[in-house]
Amino acid sequence: MTLKDLDWLEEHLGSGPALEVVPKTETVDTFRIWSPSQFMTWSEPEGSHLLLPAYLTRGELTALIGQGGLGKSRLALFLAVSHILGRDWCGLQTAGGPCTWLMLGNENGIGRVKTDLSGMMLDLGETERAAVEEHLRVLAVDGDSDLCLSDLRAFGRLQRTIAEHKPG
Numbered sequence: 510m511t512l513k514d515l516d517w518l519e520e521h522l523g524s525g526p527a528l529e530v531v532p533k534t535e536t537v538d539t540f541r542i543w544s545p546s547q548f549m550t551w552s553e554p555e556g557s558h559l560l561l562p563a564y565l566t567r568g569e570l571t572a573l574i575g576q577g578g579l580g581k582s583r584l585a586l587f588l589a590v591s592h593i594l595g596r597d598w599c600g601l602q603t604a605g606g607p608c609t610w611l612m613l614g615n616e617n618g619i620g621r622v623k624t625d626l627s628g629m630m631l632d633l634g635e636t637e638r639a640a641v642e643e644h645l646r647v648l649a650v651d652g653d654s655d656l657c658l659s660d661l662r663a664f665g666r667l668q669r670t671i672a673e674h675k676p677g
Contacts, residue, residue: 558590561602567677582617583625586647590629593644607640611676612647613667615656619649626655646674 519625543551573581584599589610591598617625619647626647630638648656655663 525635556605559603559608560588561600561604564601567605567608577616582612582614586612586622586625587629589645590626590641593640594633607644609674609676610645610669611674612645613649613656613670614648617650619651622647622649646676 528631553563557563559565559567565571573585575581588598588603589612592603592605593607595603595607597603630641633641648671657663658667
């Protein structure tokens with residue numbers, strides 16, 4: 510985008526905060542726009558997805574949303590264990606090989622996570638248990654587990670925790 514483009518936008522759309530973000534003296538790259546044939550010939554890098562077909566992509570933001578008590582945390586924990594073991598999850602194929610899963614949530618206490626894991630690991634063999642032990646990390650919720658991201662101290666703790674455990 511050039512100065513001339515910004516002038517055209519301002520002339521036709523008016524000036525406003527969105528147009529003033531980039532000073533008129535700077536050149537701004539445009540977004541990458543593709544034709545349908547470019548999408549159709551693109552090949553995805555191997556190991557990009559954790560859940561197929563392309564439902565959960567490595568490095569992308571994913572959210573499970575619903576009322577409290579529906580089992581979102583349990584479902585996410587089961588997904589992590591299934592992925593680590595290379596098993597299907599809820600009828601969907603897992604892929605991409607085991608990676609480190611870091612489960613962060615302050616709704617479920619230690620007892621609840623223990624109960625969930627006990628059920629999920631009940632019939633696992635020694636090798637499978639070792640794989641889950643190696644690749645799964647879960648926040649142990651106690652009195653000091655506030656995940657409020659507007660709290661700078663909690664945000665810093667979260668950053669350090671992610672850096673220490675290196676999920677992905």
